[in-house]
Amino acid sequence: MSTKTNKPAEEGKIPVLVIFAPTASGKTALTRELFSPQGSHFILNAEIISADSQAVYKGMDIGTAKPDAALCQEIPHHLVDILSPEQQFNVSDFIDAADLACRDIYSRHKLPVICGGTGFYIRSFLYGIAPTPVSDPELREKLKSRIKTEGNDVLYEELKQIDPESAARIHPNDAYRICRALEVYYLSGKTRTEFKIEPELRSQYDFLFLVLEPPRDILYQRIRDRVDIMFADGLDSEVKALIKQGYHKDTPGLKAIGYSEWFDEDGSLLGADKLDEIREAIKHHSCKYAKKQYTYIRGIPGSTVIDFNGTEKDFEKVCGLVKVFADNHLIIP
Known part of the structure; x- marks a missing residue:
């Protein structure tokens, strides 16, 4: 009888496969091929840790293009359907939860796989985040009150003057992150950008970091087609149910x-009567978001960018890289 063995304990590092892939890029098909026993390129047992900032929310299935129930049965997924939509979930929450999941998965002789399209989450998991001042309840309430009375736009413009780099990463309607960035500045006199840490990969992990990059024109068309499918699947009914x-x-x-x-x-x-406008707005915002996410993962040392279009050749290339990585860590099926 064979005994499963992980990499020698003295190494002290957990191997983690990290896959950045925007929506509609083919990551679901890839993970099914590599890590589901039903996949023709099955390598080993793995569990997926979703790096999608919206997949955490229950009841938001169609609009977030969550992995379907069949895939989750074939390959266990973490950080999917764990919160109600009214709960906040930020990058610090993601890192804490992903760290726990990585340790748990590896302890069971499986490969942890961080996979998703939220580039900020993935970059922060690879590098970690700098500690910022602890939230001050009184100041936070004052900022929230200002948001209600003055509106997001006023505080967003204030943030743009104080910390344009942070403002560029925050959506003008994201009141929570606008308030937090202003709070950091008013508590410390330093912008959130100034709290950045030096770019050095976290030492407790050994990463294989893959970036799937389909041709942009093909990716954008897939995104537009995906939105059409969402509407056909009942996105409008899902939104009404949430309301x-x-x-x-x-x-x-x-x-x-x-x-x-x-x-x-x-x-x-x-x-x-606005359905067509809503559909086109979602397509536009989704394509713009996909483009923006690549900016978060540029320049990360050791990353392997793969021209990925979901072909047999693409699967074989990724399969080969992952197999070598798993063999190096003595992770076997």
Whole structure:
């Protein structure tokens, strides 16, 4: 009887495969091929840790293009459907949860795989994040009150003057992150950008970092096709069901692309006569978001960028890289 063995304990590092791939790039098909026993390129047992900032929310299935139930049965997934839409989930929460999952998965002789399209989450997991001042409840309430009375735009413009680099990474409607960036500045006198750490990969892990990069024109067309499928699958009904549960424009989960476009400026749900406009807005924002996410993962040392179009040759290339990585760590099926 064979005994499963992980890399020698003295190495002290957990091997983690990290795959950055924007929506509609083929990552679901890839993970199924490599890590599902039903896949023709099956390598070994792995578990997926979702690096998608919106997949954490329950009831938001169609608009976030979550992995389907069949795939989750074939390959266990973490950080999917763990929160209600009204709960906040930030990059620090992601790193804490992903760290726990990596240790757990590896302890069971499986390969942890961080996979998703939120580039900020992936970059932060690879490098870690710098400690910033602990939140001050009184200041936080003052900023939240200002958001209500003055609006997001006023505080966002204030942030742009103080810390334009942070502002560029925050959506103008993301009240939570706008408040937090201002709070850091008013508590410390330093911008959040100034708290950046030196770019050095976290030492407790041994990473294989793959970046899937389909041709942009093909990726954007796939994204547009994906949005059409979402509407055909009942995205409008999903949004209405969330609103019926009491969620609204300012609910953290519903600020995501695919949901925020359904509301007008005062928070009212747009009518059926606006469906085409909503659809086109989602397509536009999704393509723009996919392009932006690549900026977060540029220049990370050791990354392997793969021209990935979902062909047999593409699968074979990724399979070969992962197999060598797993063999080096003595992770076997």
